[in-house]
Amino acid sequence: MITTPTAPIGGKRPVSCSGDRPLPGTLALPAPTGLHSQDGTGHVLLDWDPVDGALGYVVHRSDSVDGPFAPLDHGDGDVPAVPRPPYADTRVEAGRGYWYKVASWTDAGPGPLTPGPVRGCARARGIGPAAVAVCVDAGTAPVPLRGVWRRTICSAHLPPSPDDGPGPGGADAAVEHAEALRIVLGGIGIRTVHGTFLPERVTVRPDGRFDFTGLDAALDRLLAAGLEPVVELSFPSAGLAADPCATVLTRGGGTSAPPDGGRYGELCRELTVHVRERHGADEVAGWLFEVRNEPGPEVLRSGSQDACHRRYETAARAVKSVDDRIRVGGRSSAAAPWVGALLEFCRREDVPIDFVSARTRGDAPLDLRPLTRSFARATGRPEPEILWTERGFTAGRFQPADDSAFAAPSVLRAVKSALASADALASWAATDHSARSGSPPALFHGGSGLLTAGNLRKPRFWALRLLSGLAGGRVPARVTGDGAEALVEALATAAGDGTHADVLVWNGTPDRTRAAGAAALDRAALVEVRGLTPRAVYDVTLWRVDEDHADIRTVWEAMGGGDWPDARQWARLRAADVLPAEPLPAVAASPDGTVSLSVDLPMPGVRSLRLTRA
Incomplete structure (x- = not known):
């Protein structure tokens, strides 16, 4: 059904009467209590009492009881916090003592440290393990067993077009990418694909009309493979950008905001109408529409936080004006900031939001439930789903650990954590054919895929395959x-x-x-x-x-x-x-x-x- 908008596309609804008090989970919290340590073989084990409302915790360490205390660096992660205790510090020398404190983590960042440090000293290995x-x-x-790992996969790129040219080593990149999606569908049971970018597949014709031909071809290939898309209303198309030359990543995603918010709303609305007419209203009603541009890092966005929120509002209202059944959310925040700020904005301006999404690299994802639950209590609306649409093992490019067995237990730890706190955990990414990193320079180059170029299965794939086989x-x-x-x-x-x-x-x-x-x-x-x-x-x-x-x-x-x-x-x-x-x-x-x-x-x-x- 096409519903009548209650406000102009991109316009405001009346402010809700939910109060002006910030949502719990967006403000700093007290330090955890009950911190204690246990000396382990090759590690120091730390445990503490969870803090109500915390999204995670940051472990600090010092060589002296008097400090200074610095956050423990896990190496190549983009969020320093861990979702919950216990925590094992393995960056230690056996027989050497360390002192520890812990801070609660919220959407506002870390709170105060525990007042009293605890000491730990790792033991050396014995005769046997x-x-x-x-x-x-x-x-x-x-x-x-909730299949949070099966709900979606990040493709890192739309399925390449047959005319995209040969891939690394002369391989047919389009064929390999399609095969990769079939492998994760059959081997892991993935249901949807995250990564349908607008700028690559939607163009603006000389007469100002939108051309969805490229997007149609990509969606047809996904659906033919038995997969559904997560439609990303992401970087603005070059034809709408204030500065078409302002791009990021190898796929050329635009970072320049549309100068005309109403025109951006027209694009989002017309795209929604188009895919409903082409694939069926009931079919599209089951898809997710994610307003995405990874806010937070300045390299990936344009404008202030409020400007990004207004663009979310424009897109969300445009989609809902076509069919209120379609689930819309965002903002796929990089390193998980702005989630609480977006929910605050949606509460204050009465903007629809069916899910919050974020991406993270490194450790297990944070627990965003204090934010979504407090939003539901404050507004009387259903609690938004929590979707980690890109969970990668490392934050940087070309990290050898991504190809190795070291990454296999990490993905299982992340899934187990998400089983308690999220609705989806999408692996970054299906394949090393990546719009983020460009063509792979070598077979094993530290790519982010579960599969190499050529679709050899990495240890992370096998870990998820075993999980799916339970x-x-x-x-x-x-x-x-x-x-x-x-x-x-x-x-x-x-x-x-x-x-x-x-x-x-x-x-x-x-x-x-x-x-x-x-x-x-x-x-x-x-x-x-x-x-x-x-x-x-x-x-x-x-x-x-x-x-x-x-x-x-x-x-x-x-x-x-x-x-x-x-x-x-x-x-x-x-x-x-x-x-x-x-x-x-x-x-x-x-x-x-x-x-x-x-x-x-x-x-x-x-x-x-x-x-x-x-």
């Missing part, structure tokens, strides 16, 4: 021991009738100085699964992701490495591009229905165990 235990209760009634519903999985719930974490699923159980356990740290591994952080894991059928025999299957398993870069380096493979080397790499299932000896459950298994768990490393009743 330190121990952890993973206890799974498969007898508990399973609950659905069968049944989620059951409790508790980790105890040296580095539990900070270095070593787990997720588990079960059928509920004792027929099978899956356990996914990983060992990782955000500390990039340990990207090559650290023997002191390796662990021996005892996995205990309770609630199975007493005395029944179970077949056991193991999958491993680490530097020696499912790490295609290691295979390439063993072949001699270099920039690009020749035809013979490509064949060898594709043959090795697998995640083998390793059968283990069958085990019998105890009289009380318990099975215990021991597995090695290097750092970095991922292990997945499946128990199936024989």
Whole structure:
């Protein structure tokens, strides 16, 4: 249905009567209480009492009890905060003491530090790996495992047109990109693609009309592959920009704001009308429309915060004027600022917002629920969804860790965090064919994709593949021991009738100085699964992701490495591009229905165990 606008496109509605008090979560909070430390093997474990309303926490460290205290640098992340305790500091020397304080983090930044520091001193590695235990209760009634990682993927580029020319090494970039999307759809179950940029696919004709031919072709290819788009009302088209030469990124996204806000509103409205007429009103009503230009970093935006908010208002009202059912939100804020400010603006000006979106690089995403929940309470509207539309392992370009097994536990840690606090967590990105970085200079160059150019699967892909392969519903999985719930974490699923159980356990740290591994952080894991059928025999299957398993870069380096493979080397790499299932000896459950298994768990490393009743 096309509804009648209640105000001119880009105009204001009456200010809502929700009060002038800032939303909780946008102001500084007191420091956490209960801070304490535990000396661990190769790390110091910190824990504290969560602060109501905090979006995250910033850990500070000093070599002296008297300071100065500085935030711990995880290395190549764009947000210094971690979403919740506990936290493992692995940037340590065994036997050396450190002092710690913690600050709460809100949309306004860090608050005061804890008044009293705590001391920690990491232990050296013993004769063998330190121990952890993973206890799974498969007898508990399973609950659905929310597929936050499957909801969308960032493509980093629209599917290239067939006339875009050859890609790296003479490959057909359009074919490879389409294949990459099919791989993530089939292997991970991704449902939608984030990355439909306006400036590349919409042009302005000499007579002023908009030409959607390029956008239509791109959307047709996505839909034909079984995927839906997240429509990004992003950088303004060159024909609307005040300065068409002001661009950023290799795709030429415009950073110059349209001089005529009404004209920008016309574009957003006409695009919405066009895709509804072409693909069906009910179909498009299920799509997300994201008003996006990554506000915050000045290189990616034009104008003040208020000007960006007004452009959001223009776009949101334009889309809703066509069909109020379409979910619109934004602003895909880089490094997660401005989320609270946008919600404040939407509350004050009564602007529609169905979801907030942000992107983050490095650690697990922050917890934005204090912002969205307080917005819902203040306005009486439904709570906006929280969508992390681009979660990357590193913030910079060409980081070797992106290609390595070190990134695999990181993506699982991020997903587990998002399971408790978000509605979607999109990986940045599907493939190394990237509008952000340009054509890959070499096969392994530290690209942000789950897949290389040529569509070899990186360890991060395999980690998500194992996650997507968990069968049944989620059951409790508790980790105890040296580095539990900070270095070593787990997720588990079960059928509920004792027929099978899956356990996914990983060992990782955000500390990039340990990207090559650290023997002191390796662990021996005892996995205990309770609630199975007493005395029944179970077949056991193991999958491993680490530097020696499912790490295609290691295979390439063993072949001699270099920039690009020749035809013979490509064949060898594709043959090795697998995640083998390793059968283990069958085990019998105890009289009380318990099975215990021991597995090695290097750092970095991922292990997945499946128990199936024989």
